[in-house]
Amino acid sequence: MLLIRRGARFPAWRRTRPFWAGALLVLAGAEIAAVPLAPLSVLVGLGLGGIAALGIGAALVAAGLFLWFLPHTRHYVGIHAVILSVLSFAVTNLGGFLAGMLLGIAGGAMGFAWTPERPLEEPPEQPPQEPSRLPQPPAPPGHPPQKTLAAALPFVLLAATALPAPGPPPRAPGPVTTPRTPPTVTTTRFAPEGFTLARVAEVPTAGGPRRAMVLTMRAASLRDYRLRTRDGGGAELSLSADELRLGGRVTLYLTRLTGCVQGALCLTFTPDRLPVPPVAPPFVFMTDVTAEQALVTSGTIGADGLALSPGRSPAPPPPAPPPP
Known part of the structure:
Protein backbone atom coordinates (compact mmCIF):
# COMPACT_ATOMS: atom_id res chain seq x y z
CA MET A 1 0.00 0.00 0.00
CA LEU A 2 2.87 2.38 0.75
CA LEU A 3 4.46 1.72 -2.67
CA ILE A 4 1.18 2.40 -4.41
CA ARG A 5 0.81 5.73 -2.65
CA ARG A 6 4.36 6.79 -3.54
CA GLY A 7 3.86 5.73 -7.16
CA ALA A 8 0.69 7.79 -7.36
CA ARG A 9 2.43 10.98 -6.18
CA PHE A 10 4.35 11.57 -9.40
CA PRO A 11 1.32 11.48 -11.77
CA ALA A 12 -0.54 13.80 -9.42
CA TRP A 13 2.45 16.18 -9.29
CA ARG A 14 2.86 16.03 -13.07
CA ARG A 15 -0.76 16.98 -13.73
CA THR A 16 -0.44 20.19 -11.73
CA ARG A 17 2.23 21.76 -13.97
CA PRO A 18 3.29 21.89 -17.66
CA PHE A 19 5.52 18.84 -17.25
CA TRP A 20 6.00 17.88 -20.92
CA ALA A 21 6.65 21.49 -21.94
CA GLY A 22 9.43 21.67 -19.34
CA ALA A 23 10.81 18.33 -20.53
CA LEU A 24 11.02 19.61 -24.12
CA LEU A 25 12.84 22.77 -22.98
CA VAL A 26 15.34 20.73 -20.94
CA LEU A 27 16.00 18.50 -23.97
CA ALA A 28 16.35 21.55 -26.24
CA GLY A 29 18.85 23.22 -23.93
CA ALA A 30 20.86 20.03 -23.52
CA GLU A 31 20.96 19.45 -27.29
CA ILE A 32 22.08 23.02 -28.10
CA ALA A 33 24.71 23.05 -25.34
CA ALA A 34 26.02 19.53 -26.06
CA VAL A 35 27.12 20.22 -29.64
CA PRO A 36 30.00 22.65 -28.84
CA LEU A 37 31.11 20.78 -25.68
CA ALA A 38 34.80 20.15 -26.20
CA PRO A 39 38.12 20.93 -24.55
CA LEU A 40 38.67 24.59 -23.74
CA SER A 41 41.04 25.12 -26.67
CA VAL A 42 38.43 23.86 -29.14
CA LEU A 43 35.67 25.90 -27.48
CA VAL A 44 37.72 29.08 -27.76
CA GLY A 45 38.35 28.26 -31.43
CA LEU A 46 34.60 28.09 -32.06
CA GLY A 47 34.34 31.71 -30.94
CA LEU A 48 31.05 33.44 -30.23
CA GLY A 49 28.95 30.57 -31.58
CA GLY A 50 30.30 28.04 -29.07
CA ILE A 51 30.00 30.35 -26.07
CA ALA A 52 26.50 31.48 -27.08
CA ALA A 53 25.40 27.85 -27.45
CA LEU A 54 26.37 27.14 -23.84
CA GLY A 55 24.56 30.25 -22.59
CA ILE A 56 21.34 29.67 -24.55
CA GLY A 57 21.37 25.97 -23.69
CA ALA A 58 21.69 26.72 -19.97
CA ALA A 59 18.89 29.32 -20.22
CA LEU A 60 16.52 26.82 -21.89
CA VAL A 61 17.27 24.18 -19.24
CA ALA A 62 16.53 26.77 -16.54
CA ALA A 63 13.27 27.65 -18.33
CA GLY A 64 12.24 23.99 -18.24
CA LEU A 65 12.96 23.78 -14.52
CA PHE A 66 10.92 26.95 -13.94
CA LEU A 67 7.94 25.31 -15.67
CA TRP A 68 8.32 22.28 -13.41
CA PHE A 69 8.75 23.99 -10.05
CA LEU A 70 7.19 27.43 -10.65
CA PRO A 71 4.31 26.76 -13.04
CA HIS A 72 2.68 30.14 -12.38
CA THR A 73 5.50 31.76 -14.43
CA ARG A 74 4.57 29.76 -17.55
CA HIS A 75 3.49 32.75 -19.66
CA TYR A 76 6.66 34.77 -19.09
CA VAL A 77 8.93 31.72 -19.40
CA GLY A 78 7.16 30.36 -22.49
CA ILE A 79 7.49 33.57 -24.50
CA HIS A 80 11.16 34.02 -23.63
CA ALA A 81 11.91 30.37 -24.37
CA VAL A 82 10.49 30.79 -27.89
CA ILE A 83 12.57 33.96 -28.42
CA LEU A 84 15.76 32.23 -27.23
CA SER A 85 15.07 29.23 -29.46
CA VAL A 86 14.65 31.40 -32.56
CA LEU A 87 17.75 33.42 -31.62
CA SER A 88 19.80 30.21 -31.31
CA PHE A 89 19.51 29.69 -35.09
CA ALA A 90 21.53 32.85 -35.72
CA VAL A 91 24.07 32.96 -32.89
CA THR A 92 24.79 29.24 -32.39
CA ASN A 93 25.27 26.22 -34.64
CA LEU A 94 21.95 26.72 -36.47
CA GLY A 95 20.02 26.12 -33.26
CA GLY A 96 21.64 22.78 -32.56
CA PHE A 97 21.24 21.84 -36.22
CA LEU A 98 17.52 22.81 -36.06
CA ALA A 99 16.64 20.05 -33.55
CA GLY A 100 17.23 22.16 -30.45
CA MET A 101 15.48 25.19 -31.95
CA LEU A 102 12.35 23.19 -32.86
CA LEU A 103 12.22 21.50 -29.45
CA GLY A 104 12.55 24.87 -27.73
CA ILE A 105 9.78 26.47 -29.83
CA ALA A 106 7.45 23.52 -29.14
CA GLY A 107 8.23 23.53 -25.42
CA GLY A 108 7.77 27.29 -25.07
CA ALA A 109 4.44 27.19 -26.94
CA MET A 110 3.17 24.28 -24.85
CA GLY A 111 4.21 26.00 -21.64
CA PHE A 112 2.47 29.24 -22.64
CA ALA A 113 -0.74 27.39 -23.60
CA TRP A 114 -0.91 25.16 -20.51
CA THR A 115 -3.76 25.76 -18.07
CA PRO A 116 -4.17 24.07 -14.68
CA GLU A 117 -6.83 21.42 -14.40
CA ARG A 118 -9.81 22.32 -12.27
CA PRO A 119 -10.65 19.78 -9.55
CA LEU A 120 -13.75 17.76 -10.26
CA GLU A 121 -16.36 18.56 -7.64
CA GLU A 122 -19.82 17.16 -7.43
CA PRO A 123 -22.34 19.94 -7.88
CA PRO A 124 -24.82 20.39 -5.06
CA GLU A 125 -28.20 18.91 -5.54
CA GLN A 126 -30.67 21.45 -6.86
CA PRO A 127 -34.37 21.13 -7.28
CA PRO A 128 -35.40 20.36 -10.82
CA GLN A 129 -36.29 23.44 -12.77
CA GLU A 130 -38.42 23.77 -15.79
CA PRO A 131 -36.24 24.34 -18.85
CA SER A 132 -36.39 27.85 -20.19
CA ARG A 133 -38.41 28.26 -23.31
CA LEU A 134 -36.42 31.27 -24.44
CA PRO A 135 -34.16 30.50 -27.43
CA GLN A 136 -30.48 30.42 -26.59
CA PRO A 137 -28.18 32.52 -28.80
CA PRO A 138 -26.06 30.29 -31.00
CA ALA A 139 -22.30 30.27 -30.55
CA PRO A 140 -20.48 32.46 -33.07
CA PRO A 141 -19.33 30.34 -36.01
CA GLY A 142 -15.65 29.67 -36.34
CA HIS A 143 -14.82 30.92 -32.84
CA PRO A 144 -11.67 29.01 -31.77
CA PRO A 145 -11.30 27.90 -28.16
CA GLN A 146 -9.05 29.86 -25.82
CA LYS A 147 -6.44 27.09 -25.61
CA THR A 148 -6.03 27.07 -29.37
CA LEU A 149 -5.38 30.83 -29.41
CA ALA A 150 -2.86 30.54 -26.57
CA ALA A 151 -0.97 27.72 -28.28
CA ALA A 152 -0.87 29.54 -31.60
CA LEU A 153 0.33 32.88 -30.16
CA PRO A 154 4.09 32.09 -30.11
CA PHE A 155 3.95 30.86 -33.71
CA VAL A 156 2.07 34.00 -34.77
CA LEU A 157 4.78 36.12 -33.12
CA LEU A 158 7.47 34.07 -34.89
CA ALA A 159 5.76 34.48 -38.26
CA ALA A 160 5.35 38.22 -37.69
CA THR A 161 9.08 38.66 -37.08
CA ALA A 162 9.84 36.76 -40.30
CA LEU A 163 7.78 39.13 -42.46
CA PRO A 164 9.87 41.62 -44.44
CA ALA A 165 9.71 45.26 -43.47
CA PRO A 166 7.08 47.31 -45.31
CA GLY A 167 8.37 49.20 -48.24
CA PRO A 168 8.37 49.32 -52.03
CA PRO A 169 8.90 46.00 -53.80
CA PRO A 170 12.42 45.19 -55.04
CA ARG A 171 13.19 46.79 -58.35
CA ALA A 172 14.23 44.61 -61.26
CA PRO A 173 17.30 45.52 -63.27
CA GLY A 174 15.09 46.59 -66.20
CA PRO A 175 16.93 47.86 -69.28
CA VAL A 176 20.24 48.31 -67.41
CA THR A 177 22.95 46.18 -69.03
CA THR A 178 25.73 45.05 -66.75
CA PRO A 179 29.34 44.54 -67.91
CA ARG A 180 30.43 41.30 -69.48
CA THR A 181 32.80 40.73 -66.53
CA PRO A 182 31.17 41.60 -63.17
CA PRO A 183 33.12 43.98 -60.90
Missing part, protein backbone atom coordinates in the same frame (compact mmCIF):
# COMPACT_ATOMS: atom_id res chain seq x y z
CA THR A 184 34.93 42.39 -57.96
CA VAL A 185 33.95 43.55 -54.47
CA THR A 186 35.88 42.84 -51.27
CA THR A 187 34.93 43.79 -47.70
CA THR A 188 36.17 42.76 -44.29
CA ARG A 189 32.63 42.65 -42.83
CA PHE A 190 29.26 42.41 -44.57
CA ALA A 191 26.37 42.93 -42.13
CA PRO A 192 22.80 42.91 -43.52
CA GLU A 193 19.93 44.24 -41.45
CA GLY A 194 16.66 42.34 -41.18
CA PHE A 195 15.95 39.01 -42.82
CA THR A 196 17.93 38.24 -45.98
CA LEU A 197 16.10 36.36 -48.76
CA ALA A 198 18.00 34.56 -51.54
CA ARG A 199 16.77 33.50 -54.97
CA VAL A 200 18.07 33.13 -58.55
CA ALA A 201 17.26 35.38 -61.52
CA GLU A 202 18.73 36.34 -64.89
CA VAL A 203 20.31 39.75 -65.42
CA PRO A 204 21.14 41.24 -68.84
CA THR A 205 24.87 41.64 -69.51
CA ALA A 206 26.93 42.77 -72.48
CA GLY A 207 27.51 39.09 -73.26
CA GLY A 208 23.85 38.05 -72.94
CA PRO A 209 21.64 37.04 -69.99
CA ARG A 210 23.45 35.57 -67.02
CA ARG A 211 22.13 33.79 -63.91
CA ALA A 212 22.81 35.57 -60.62
CA MET A 213 21.93 35.25 -56.96
CA VAL A 214 19.45 37.90 -55.80
CA LEU A 215 19.79 38.89 -52.13
CA THR A 216 17.15 41.24 -50.71
CA MET A 217 17.33 42.88 -47.28
CA ARG A 218 16.19 46.01 -45.48
CA ALA A 219 19.66 47.58 -45.26
CA ALA A 220 23.33 46.58 -45.17
CA SER A 221 26.73 47.90 -44.14
CA LEU A 222 30.10 46.98 -45.67
CA ARG A 223 33.35 47.76 -43.85
CA ASP A 224 36.62 48.39 -45.77
CA TYR A 225 34.72 48.31 -49.07
CA ARG A 226 36.75 47.85 -52.28
CA LEU A 227 35.36 47.62 -55.82
CA ARG A 228 37.45 46.99 -58.93
CA THR A 229 36.04 47.34 -62.43
CA ARG A 230 37.00 48.52 -65.93
CA ASP A 231 35.75 51.50 -67.89
CA GLY A 232 34.78 51.52 -71.55
CA GLY A 233 38.40 51.82 -72.65
CA GLY A 234 39.52 48.81 -70.64
CA ALA A 235 41.32 50.79 -67.91
CA GLU A 236 40.91 49.43 -64.38
CA LEU A 237 39.14 51.64 -61.83
CA SER A 238 39.10 51.17 -58.06
CA LEU A 239 36.43 52.51 -55.69
CA SER A 240 37.09 52.30 -51.94
CA ALA A 241 35.32 53.39 -48.73
CA ASP A 242 36.00 52.94 -45.05
CA GLU A 243 32.32 52.00 -44.64
CA LEU A 244 29.51 51.78 -47.18
CA ARG A 245 25.90 51.92 -45.97
CA LEU A 246 22.98 50.84 -48.16
CA GLY A 247 19.38 51.46 -47.14
CA GLY A 248 15.85 51.56 -48.42
CA ARG A 249 15.22 47.99 -49.61
CA VAL A 250 18.61 46.74 -50.82
CA THR A 251 18.86 44.20 -53.66
CA LEU A 252 22.20 42.63 -54.60
CA TYR A 253 22.76 40.66 -57.83
CA LEU A 254 25.84 38.46 -57.34
CA THR A 255 27.31 35.77 -59.57
CA ARG A 256 29.60 34.52 -56.79
CA LEU A 257 29.93 35.11 -53.04
CA THR A 258 32.73 33.84 -50.77
CA GLY A 259 33.04 34.62 -47.07
CA CYS A 260 33.06 33.34 -43.50
CA VAL A 261 29.65 33.18 -41.79
CA GLN A 262 29.86 34.64 -38.26
CA GLY A 263 33.64 34.81 -38.90
CA ALA A 264 33.98 31.04 -38.38
CA LEU A 265 32.49 28.94 -41.21
CA CYS A 266 33.91 29.89 -44.65
CA LEU A 267 31.64 29.06 -47.60
CA THR A 268 31.20 29.85 -51.29
CA PHE A 269 27.77 30.51 -52.81
CA THR A 270 26.85 30.58 -56.52
CA PRO A 271 23.53 30.57 -58.43
CA ASP A 272 23.80 26.76 -58.48
CA ARG A 273 24.60 26.58 -54.76
CA LEU A 274 22.29 28.82 -52.77
CA PRO A 275 22.44 28.88 -48.96
CA VAL A 276 20.18 26.35 -47.24
CA PRO A 277 17.71 27.49 -46.07
CA PRO A 278 17.51 30.49 -48.45
CA VAL A 279 16.50 32.78 -45.55
CA ALA A 280 19.10 34.24 -43.17
CA PRO A 281 17.78 35.68 -39.88
CA PRO A 282 18.98 38.98 -38.40
CA PHE A 283 22.34 39.25 -36.61
CA VAL A 284 24.04 37.01 -39.23
CA PHE A 285 27.13 38.61 -40.75
CA MET A 286 30.06 37.55 -42.97
CA THR A 287 33.75 38.43 -42.81
CA ASP A 288 36.52 38.38 -45.45
CA VAL A 289 33.96 38.63 -48.25
CA THR A 290 34.84 38.50 -51.94
CA ALA A 291 31.98 38.80 -54.43
CA GLU A 292 31.33 39.26 -58.13
CA GLN A 293 28.69 41.97 -58.16
CA ALA A 294 26.63 42.24 -61.32
CA LEU A 295 24.23 44.90 -60.04
CA VAL A 296 23.03 46.56 -56.83
CA THR A 297 19.91 48.67 -56.17
CA SER A 298 19.06 50.59 -53.00
CA GLY A 299 17.08 53.59 -51.91
CA THR A 300 19.97 55.38 -50.17
CA ILE A 301 23.76 55.09 -50.23
CA GLY A 302 26.11 56.55 -47.62
CA ALA A 303 29.89 56.27 -47.45
CA ASP A 304 32.75 57.29 -45.18
CA GLY A 305 36.15 57.94 -46.74
CA LEU A 306 34.99 57.41 -50.33
CA ALA A 307 37.81 57.48 -52.90
CA LEU A 308 38.06 56.74 -56.62
CA SER A 309 41.45 55.93 -58.07
CA PRO A 310 42.52 54.79 -61.54
CA GLY A 311 44.09 51.37 -61.78
CA ARG A 312 46.33 49.85 -64.32
CA SER A 313 45.65 50.66 -67.95
CA PRO A 314 45.79 47.90 -70.54
CA ALA A 315 49.23 47.48 -72.07
CA PRO A 316 49.52 49.04 -75.57
CA PRO A 317 49.93 46.59 -78.42
CA PRO A 318 53.50 46.02 -79.61
CA PRO A 319 54.60 48.20 -82.57
CA ALA A 320 54.27 46.66 -85.98
CA PRO A 321 57.56 45.57 -87.58
CA PRO A 322 58.92 47.95 -90.25
CA PRO A 323 58.20 46.96 -93.83
CA PRO A 324 61.10 45.22 -95.58
Whole structure:
Protein backbone atom coordinates (compact mmCIF):
# COMPACT_ATOMS: atom_id res chain seq x y z
CA MET A 1 0.00 0.00 0.00
CA LEU A 2 2.87 2.38 0.75
CA LEU A 3 4.46 1.72 -2.67
CA ILE A 4 1.18 2.40 -4.41
CA ARG A 5 0.81 5.73 -2.65
CA ARG A 6 4.36 6.79 -3.54
CA GLY A 7 3.86 5.73 -7.16
CA ALA A 8 0.69 7.79 -7.36
CA ARG A 9 2.43 10.98 -6.18
CA PHE A 10 4.35 11.57 -9.40
CA PRO A 11 1.32 11.48 -11.77
CA ALA A 12 -0.54 13.80 -9.42
CA TRP A 13 2.45 16.18 -9.29
CA ARG A 14 2.86 16.03 -13.07
CA ARG A 15 -0.76 16.98 -13.73
CA THR A 16 -0.44 20.19 -11.73
CA ARG A 17 2.23 21.76 -13.97
CA PRO A 18 3.29 21.89 -17.66
CA PHE A 19 5.52 18.84 -17.25
CA TRP A 20 6.00 17.88 -20.92
CA ALA A 21 6.65 21.49 -21.94
CA GLY A 22 9.43 21.67 -19.34
CA ALA A 23 10.81 18.33 -20.53
CA LEU A 24 11.02 19.61 -24.12
CA LEU A 25 12.84 22.77 -22.98
CA VAL A 26 15.34 20.73 -20.94
CA LEU A 27 16.00 18.50 -23.97
CA ALA A 28 16.35 21.55 -26.24
CA GLY A 29 18.85 23.22 -23.93
CA ALA A 30 20.86 20.03 -23.52
CA GLU A 31 20.96 19.45 -27.29
CA ILE A 32 22.08 23.02 -28.10
CA ALA A 33 24.71 23.05 -25.34
CA ALA A 34 26.02 19.53 -26.06
CA VAL A 35 27.12 20.22 -29.64
CA PRO A 36 30.00 22.65 -28.84
CA LEU A 37 31.11 20.78 -25.68
CA ALA A 38 34.80 20.15 -26.20
CA PRO A 39 38.12 20.93 -24.55
CA LEU A 40 38.67 24.59 -23.74
CA SER A 41 41.04 25.12 -26.67
CA VAL A 42 38.43 23.86 -29.14
CA LEU A 43 35.67 25.90 -27.48
CA VAL A 44 37.72 29.08 -27.76
CA GLY A 45 38.35 28.26 -31.43
CA LEU A 46 34.60 28.09 -32.06
CA GLY A 47 34.34 31.71 -30.94
CA LEU A 48 31.05 33.44 -30.23
CA GLY A 49 28.95 30.57 -31.58
CA GLY A 50 30.30 28.04 -29.07
CA ILE A 51 30.00 30.35 -26.07
CA ALA A 52 26.50 31.48 -27.08
CA ALA A 53 25.40 27.85 -27.45
CA LEU A 54 26.37 27.14 -23.84
CA GLY A 55 24.56 30.25 -22.59
CA ILE A 56 21.34 29.67 -24.55
CA GLY A 57 21.37 25.97 -23.69
CA ALA A 58 21.69 26.72 -19.97
CA ALA A 59 18.89 29.32 -20.22
CA LEU A 60 16.52 26.82 -21.89
CA VAL A 61 17.27 24.18 -19.24
CA ALA A 62 16.53 26.77 -16.54
CA ALA A 63 13.27 27.65 -18.33
CA GLY A 64 12.24 23.99 -18.24
CA LEU A 65 12.96 23.78 -14.52
CA PHE A 66 10.92 26.95 -13.94
CA LEU A 67 7.94 25.31 -15.67
CA TRP A 68 8.32 22.28 -13.41
CA PHE A 69 8.75 23.99 -10.05
CA LEU A 70 7.19 27.43 -10.65
CA PRO A 71 4.31 26.76 -13.04
CA HIS A 72 2.68 30.14 -12.38
CA THR A 73 5.50 31.76 -14.43
CA ARG A 74 4.57 29.76 -17.55
CA HIS A 75 3.49 32.75 -19.66
CA TYR A 76 6.66 34.77 -19.09
CA VAL A 77 8.93 31.72 -19.40
CA GLY A 78 7.16 30.36 -22.49
CA ILE A 79 7.49 33.57 -24.50
CA HIS A 80 11.16 34.02 -23.63
CA ALA A 81 11.91 30.37 -24.37
CA VAL A 82 10.49 30.79 -27.89
CA ILE A 83 12.57 33.96 -28.42
CA LEU A 84 15.76 32.23 -27.23
CA SER A 85 15.07 29.23 -29.46
CA VAL A 86 14.65 31.40 -32.56
CA LEU A 87 17.75 33.42 -31.62
CA SER A 88 19.80 30.21 -31.31
CA PHE A 89 19.51 29.69 -35.09
CA ALA A 90 21.53 32.85 -35.72
CA VAL A 91 24.07 32.96 -32.89
CA THR A 92 24.79 29.24 -32.39
CA ASN A 93 25.27 26.22 -34.64
CA LEU A 94 21.95 26.72 -36.47
CA GLY A 95 20.02 26.12 -33.26
CA GLY A 96 21.64 22.78 -32.56
CA PHE A 97 21.24 21.84 -36.22
CA LEU A 98 17.52 22.81 -36.06
CA ALA A 99 16.64 20.05 -33.55
CA GLY A 100 17.23 22.16 -30.45
CA MET A 101 15.48 25.19 -31.95
CA LEU A 102 12.35 23.19 -32.86
CA LEU A 103 12.22 21.50 -29.45
CA GLY A 104 12.55 24.87 -27.73
CA ILE A 105 9.78 26.47 -29.83
CA ALA A 106 7.45 23.52 -29.14
CA GLY A 107 8.23 23.53 -25.42
CA GLY A 108 7.77 27.29 -25.07
CA ALA A 109 4.44 27.19 -26.94
CA MET A 110 3.17 24.28 -24.85
CA GLY A 111 4.21 26.00 -21.64
CA PHE A 112 2.47 29.24 -22.64
CA ALA A 113 -0.74 27.39 -23.60
CA TRP A 114 -0.91 25.16 -20.51
CA THR A 115 -3.76 25.76 -18.07
CA PRO A 116 -4.17 24.07 -14.68
CA GLU A 117 -6.83 21.42 -14.40
CA ARG A 118 -9.81 22.32 -12.27
CA PRO A 119 -10.65 19.78 -9.55
CA LEU A 120 -13.75 17.76 -10.26
CA GLU A 121 -16.36 18.56 -7.64
CA GLU A 122 -19.82 17.16 -7.43
CA PRO A 123 -22.34 19.94 -7.88
CA PRO A 124 -24.82 20.39 -5.06
CA GLU A 125 -28.20 18.91 -5.54
CA GLN A 126 -30.67 21.45 -6.86
CA PRO A 127 -34.37 21.13 -7.28
CA PRO A 128 -35.40 20.36 -10.82
CA GLN A 129 -36.29 23.44 -12.77
CA GLU A 130 -38.42 23.77 -15.79
CA PRO A 131 -36.24 24.34 -18.85
CA SER A 132 -36.39 27.85 -20.19
CA ARG A 133 -38.41 28.26 -23.31
CA LEU A 134 -36.42 31.27 -24.44
CA PRO A 135 -34.16 30.50 -27.43
CA GLN A 136 -30.48 30.42 -26.59
CA PRO A 137 -28.18 32.52 -28.80
CA PRO A 138 -26.06 30.29 -31.00
CA ALA A 139 -22.30 30.27 -30.55
CA PRO A 140 -20.48 32.46 -33.07
CA PRO A 141 -19.33 30.34 -36.01
CA GLY A 142 -15.65 29.67 -36.34
CA HIS A 143 -14.82 30.92 -32.84
CA PRO A 144 -11.67 29.01 -31.77
CA PRO A 145 -11.30 27.90 -28.16
CA GLN A 146 -9.05 29.86 -25.82
CA LYS A 147 -6.44 27.09 -25.61
CA THR A 148 -6.03 27.07 -29.37
CA LEU A 149 -5.38 30.83 -29.41
CA ALA A 150 -2.86 30.54 -26.57
CA ALA A 151 -0.97 27.72 -28.28
CA ALA A 152 -0.87 29.54 -31.60
CA LEU A 153 0.33 32.88 -30.16
CA PRO A 154 4.09 32.09 -30.11
CA PHE A 155 3.95 30.86 -33.71
CA VAL A 156 2.07 34.00 -34.77
CA LEU A 157 4.78 36.12 -33.12
CA LEU A 158 7.47 34.07 -34.89
CA ALA A 159 5.76 34.48 -38.26
CA ALA A 160 5.35 38.22 -37.69
CA THR A 161 9.08 38.66 -37.08
CA ALA A 162 9.84 36.76 -40.30
CA LEU A 163 7.78 39.13 -42.46
CA PRO A 164 9.87 41.62 -44.44
CA ALA A 165 9.71 45.26 -43.47
CA PRO A 166 7.08 47.31 -45.31
CA GLY A 167 8.37 49.20 -48.24
CA PRO A 168 8.37 49.32 -52.03
CA PRO A 169 8.90 46.00 -53.80
CA PRO A 170 12.42 45.19 -55.04
CA ARG A 171 13.19 46.79 -58.35
CA ALA A 172 14.23 44.61 -61.26
CA PRO A 173 17.30 45.52 -63.27
CA GLY A 174 15.09 46.59 -66.20
CA PRO A 175 16.93 47.86 -69.28
CA VAL A 176 20.24 48.31 -67.41
CA THR A 177 22.95 46.18 -69.03
CA THR A 178 25.73 45.05 -66.75
CA PRO A 179 29.34 44.54 -67.91
CA ARG A 180 30.43 41.30 -69.48
CA THR A 181 32.80 40.73 -66.53
CA PRO A 182 31.17 41.60 -63.17
CA PRO A 183 33.12 43.98 -60.90
CA THR A 184 34.93 42.39 -57.96
CA VAL A 185 33.95 43.55 -54.47
CA THR A 186 35.88 42.84 -51.27
CA THR A 187 34.93 43.79 -47.70
CA THR A 188 36.17 42.76 -44.29
CA ARG A 189 32.63 42.65 -42.83
CA PHE A 190 29.26 42.41 -44.57
CA ALA A 191 26.37 42.93 -42.13
CA PRO A 192 22.80 42.91 -43.52
CA GLU A 193 19.93 44.24 -41.45
CA GLY A 194 16.66 42.34 -41.18
CA PHE A 195 15.95 39.01 -42.82
CA THR A 196 17.93 38.24 -45.98
CA LEU A 197 16.10 36.36 -48.76
CA ALA A 198 18.00 34.56 -51.54
CA ARG A 199 16.77 33.50 -54.97
CA VAL A 200 18.07 33.13 -58.55
CA ALA A 201 17.26 35.38 -61.52
CA GLU A 202 18.73 36.34 -64.89
CA VAL A 203 20.31 39.75 -65.42
CA PRO A 204 21.14 41.24 -68.84
CA THR A 205 24.87 41.64 -69.51
CA ALA A 206 26.93 42.77 -72.48
CA GLY A 207 27.51 39.09 -73.26
CA GLY A 208 23.85 38.05 -72.94
CA PRO A 209 21.64 37.04 -69.99
CA ARG A 210 23.45 35.57 -67.02
CA ARG A 211 22.13 33.79 -63.91
CA ALA A 212 22.81 35.57 -60.62
CA MET A 213 21.93 35.25 -56.96
CA VAL A 214 19.45 37.90 -55.80
CA LEU A 215 19.79 38.89 -52.13
CA THR A 216 17.15 41.24 -50.71
CA MET A 217 17.33 42.88 -47.28
CA ARG A 218 16.19 46.01 -45.48
CA ALA A 219 19.66 47.58 -45.26
CA ALA A 220 23.33 46.58 -45.17
CA SER A 221 26.73 47.90 -44.14
CA LEU A 222 30.10 46.98 -45.67
CA ARG A 223 33.35 47.76 -43.85
CA ASP A 224 36.62 48.39 -45.77
CA TYR A 225 34.72 48.31 -49.07
CA ARG A 226 36.75 47.85 -52.28
CA LEU A 227 35.36 47.62 -55.82
CA ARG A 228 37.45 46.99 -58.93
CA THR A 229 36.04 47.34 -62.43
CA ARG A 230 37.00 48.52 -65.93
CA ASP A 231 35.75 51.50 -67.89
CA GLY A 232 34.78 51.52 -71.55
CA GLY A 233 38.40 51.82 -72.65
CA GLY A 234 39.52 48.81 -70.64
CA ALA A 235 41.32 50.79 -67.91
CA GLU A 236 40.91 49.43 -64.38
CA LEU A 237 39.14 51.64 -61.83
CA SER A 238 39.10 51.17 -58.06
CA LEU A 239 36.43 52.51 -55.69
CA SER A 240 37.09 52.30 -51.94
CA ALA A 241 35.32 53.39 -48.73
CA ASP A 242 36.00 52.94 -45.05
CA GLU A 243 32.32 52.00 -44.64
CA LEU A 244 29.51 51.78 -47.18
CA ARG A 245 25.90 51.92 -45.97
CA LEU A 246 22.98 50.84 -48.16
CA GLY A 247 19.38 51.46 -47.14
CA GLY A 248 15.85 51.56 -48.42
CA ARG A 249 15.22 47.99 -49.61
CA VAL A 250 18.61 46.74 -50.82
CA THR A 251 18.86 44.20 -53.66
CA LEU A 252 22.20 42.63 -54.60
CA TYR A 253 22.76 40.66 -57.83
CA LEU A 254 25.84 38.46 -57.34
CA THR A 255 27.31 35.77 -59.57
CA ARG A 256 29.60 34.52 -56.79
CA LEU A 257 29.93 35.11 -53.04
CA THR A 258 32.73 33.84 -50.77
CA GLY A 259 33.04 34.62 -47.07
CA CYS A 260 33.06 33.34 -43.50
CA VAL A 261 29.65 33.18 -41.79
CA GLN A 262 29.86 34.64 -38.26
CA GLY A 263 33.64 34.81 -38.90
CA ALA A 264 33.98 31.04 -38.38
CA LEU A 265 32.49 28.94 -41.21
CA CYS A 266 33.91 29.89 -44.65
CA LEU A 267 31.64 29.06 -47.60
CA THR A 268 31.20 29.85 -51.29
CA PHE A 269 27.77 30.51 -52.81
CA THR A 270 26.85 30.58 -56.52
CA PRO A 271 23.53 30.57 -58.43
CA ASP A 272 23.80 26.76 -58.48
CA ARG A 273 24.60 26.58 -54.76
CA LEU A 274 22.29 28.82 -52.77
CA PRO A 275 22.44 28.88 -48.96
CA VAL A 276 20.18 26.35 -47.24
CA PRO A 277 17.71 27.49 -46.07
CA PRO A 278 17.51 30.49 -48.45
CA VAL A 279 16.50 32.78 -45.55
CA ALA A 280 19.10 34.24 -43.17
CA PRO A 281 17.78 35.68 -39.88
CA PRO A 282 18.98 38.98 -38.40
CA PHE A 283 22.34 39.25 -36.61
CA VAL A 284 24.04 37.01 -39.23
CA PHE A 285 27.13 38.61 -40.75
CA MET A 286 30.06 37.55 -42.97
CA THR A 287 33.75 38.43 -42.81
CA ASP A 288 36.52 38.38 -45.45
CA VAL A 289 33.96 38.63 -48.25
CA THR A 290 34.84 38.50 -51.94
CA ALA A 291 31.98 38.80 -54.43
CA GLU A 292 31.33 39.26 -58.13
CA GLN A 293 28.69 41.97 -58.16
CA ALA A 294 26.63 42.24 -61.32
CA LEU A 295 24.23 44.90 -60.04
CA VAL A 296 23.03 46.56 -56.83
CA THR A 297 19.91 48.67 -56.17
CA SER A 298 19.06 50.59 -53.00
CA GLY A 299 17.08 53.59 -51.91
CA THR A 300 19.97 55.38 -50.17
CA ILE A 301 23.76 55.09 -50.23
CA GLY A 302 26.11 56.55 -47.62
CA ALA A 303 29.89 56.27 -47.45
CA ASP A 304 32.75 57.29 -45.18
CA GLY A 305 36.15 57.94 -46.74
CA LEU A 306 34.99 57.41 -50.33
CA ALA A 307 37.81 57.48 -52.90
CA LEU A 308 38.06 56.74 -56.62
CA SER A 309 41.45 55.93 -58.07
CA PRO A 310 42.52 54.79 -61.54
CA GLY A 311 44.09 51.37 -61.78
CA ARG A 312 46.33 49.85 -64.32
CA SER A 313 45.65 50.66 -67.95
CA PRO A 314 45.79 47.90 -70.54
CA ALA A 315 49.23 47.48 -72.07
CA PRO A 316 49.52 49.04 -75.57
CA PRO A 317 49.93 46.59 -78.42
CA PRO A 318 53.50 46.02 -79.61
CA PRO A 319 54.60 48.20 -82.57
CA ALA A 320 54.27 46.66 -85.98
CA PRO A 321 57.56 45.57 -87.58
CA PRO A 322 58.92 47.95 -90.25
CA PRO A 323 58.20 46.96 -93.83
CA PRO A 324 61.10 45.22 -95.58
